[in-house]
Amino acid sequence: MIKYVFLAAAFLLEISSLDYLFKTQSGDDLLAWCLLLHGAGSALQAAFIWPFVPPTFRQPRLPMLALLFNFAFFMPLIGLLGVVIAFLIANFRRRAVVRHPFASLPLPEYVLSMRETDHQFSQGGIKSRLAQTSIPTPKRLQSLLALQGMPARVSSPLLQDMLGDASDDIRLVAYGLLDSREKTITAQIHQELEKFRQAGSNELRLICLRRLAELYWELVYAGLAQGDLRTHSLKQALSYIESAAQLGGEDSGLLFLKGRIHYELKLPDEALRFMQQAVAYGLPESRVLPYITQIAFDRKDFKKVRELLGRISTDQVTPFMKSIINFWVEPQQTPPPAENHGKRALI
């Protein structure tokens, strides 16, 4: 509504300015009045036109208003008419321009790192750094944090050692790392127990029991349980395997796990028996060979060790294991320290 008031006011102002212009007297005063009235009229015309300006042309606001004013001031009537026509054309043409919201950009440079990082630790490096109390605590703390990226089985014993460190910070961080690992596994155990309670079929129950056995084993394998608790976890794992067996779920995998648990419980005869059963149930022999070899070694049956290691293909093992196999299997001049001619067939 207000814009029409503007228009009417503009019209009146322009008329009165023309009136001054065509007055018979002349003088600077009159011209000034005329220009002032024309100026005010032009400003109102610009204000009248403004709402009709398409939004895309409204920025920047002040220069745009000034432009409209100039058209109205310097080219009375024609100027604004021209502007209206220009907007109409512009608005029409604008539709022809398709704006793409997504433009394709050149591929970013391949940044490997925001900053050069120097990898100064290897596993051994960390161990010796942690052990040396003369190294400043922040440096040792860094080494400790690097352990986060390593498998729990490797890092847990190091972290356990750090629990007795003289520096509070080191002790607490080590504790925190161990605790969070233990917490993750315990939480999984509770989830699995809950699932077991709710399981509607034997098949589901079997899956839960297997997971539970594995999780308790994981506590021991990752070095998170010591002493009586370690024994407790192992027995717990065993009891879940037994329950699984009662549901008819005993397979090579569980038998293998049973063998490993018995070995950890210092029951090598049983361990051996279950490993053999696992192979009979279809587990590849290469999986159990390292364990059986270990048992033979514990019994000082070195001939057996050599024979068993000879069966492991060196292509499938880590370089560390490879050198062990090479040591034992390569023909040697002198026989190994002791020999046991007893049991021949361990498998």
Added chain:
Amino acid sequence: MNFPRAESADIGLLLEGTFPYVSGGVSSWVNQIIRGFPEYTFAIVFIGSQPEDYGKPKYALPDNVVHLETHYLYNKMAAPQIRPIHGDRATFEQVKAMHGHFRSPETQGAGSEMFRKLIPELAPKGKASLEAFLYSQEAWDFVREKYQAYCTDPSFVDYFWTVRSMHAPIWMLAEIARTFIPVKAYHTVSTGYAGLLGSLLKEQNKRPLVLSEHGIYTKERKIDLFQAQWIKDNRNVFQRDPTEISYFRQLWIRFFQALGSRCYDSSDHIVALYEANRLRQVEDGAPAERTCNIPNGVNVPRFAALRELRPKDPPPILCLIGRVVPIKDIKTYIRAMRTIANRMPEAQGWIAGPEDESPEYVQECRDLVDGLGLNDNIKFLGFQQMTELLPKVGLVILSSISEGLPLVLLEGFAAGVPAVSTDVGSCRQLVYGLDEEDRALGAAGRIVGIADPQALAEASLELLSDPQVWQAASEAGIKRVETYYTQERMFASYRSIYEQVTTWQA
């Protein structure tokens, strides 16, 4: 809740997350100090996270607390209206230089000096106002520059908001400092936010500041931050250096270190509970000449009366007294109970302490009791009166991963109950003695490594199964606490500090 209000008081106590809302060692100590000095009036500022985290006050307010106000840092601040403003270039140059000093431990002192000059500018119309921090072009440019120069995390958005949320409490504390009632001296019981408030008050009103640190706040925060799950790390596999913690973690750690060093810088007396903590304070930037040790003390006669009520032979009851929270590592105690119950089936493990602080952890502990089949051997008692509890127990157990100078050990000793504790804080000194003379009193129990349930179990069994060993430990504890850790000794030390600071003239 209606809190007392006053126009002025003698001592302004600045408390972060403790008395009167949280029960625990520090809170009981605060309670003990307030009641120990009836001749002074106290005005308390309580700083908490958000009102929902605290229930009703756990302590009745002593009569000499004449003023109490509570402030919550997570509460939404009435942020100034958003409008672009011009920051003062010179002030921002100063802020920039100050942050430069904060980056390295050696130049913290210079940083503190600059901070002191900036304090008056933190006010709403000041040159370093909250508005200037939030909405000025200079602040934005500053954040951008720092991100480009130092940040190893790729996300600018996370960086920007981390910086904002980290700094926001500073203006909130400045506001508290402006409105706090006049007192003769300030006493803060930690560094951190309360410490910064102390520093602001001291610089603003030129009254002395006393700092009593039970743990080392900065260190505890640091450990928390190492583990905190809420801090983002957006580095991808190529950017990640396993030896370097995420940049936001580093930022937070540096922030609390800076808070700590501001407080050390402003404090006139820096009190530690024992020597190792005092050295740590000095290492963190506390001027050594202003530091001293004042160990905790207990009301010995109150506990000595309990010795008569005890059975002749040690009862096979172990008791952990403390809040059920992760820092107490109650799980290690529960695990140790498995071994103890295997060898001494009649043994009972009690856990006496409030369970409302960390319900999740309480559940984890209960699950563990369940999982280890210890339902018959372990009892959760909730909060208990020490005087009723102590005559019934054979051993006080402390399995914490971090402690200062735990009152429960001293109270146990005073009542003739030996302790098995982890090697944290000053526990070794309390159990085995500090100097030659102290050690000659004998061992008041055993010290074991942290998170070692087997060792905790062995040590407890050793004491419980041999009445003679137990008796010797009990006597050593009584002698030690009567010689070195009486309430009178502690009050005498604080009396001299309070006298100095309340009569100090600017």
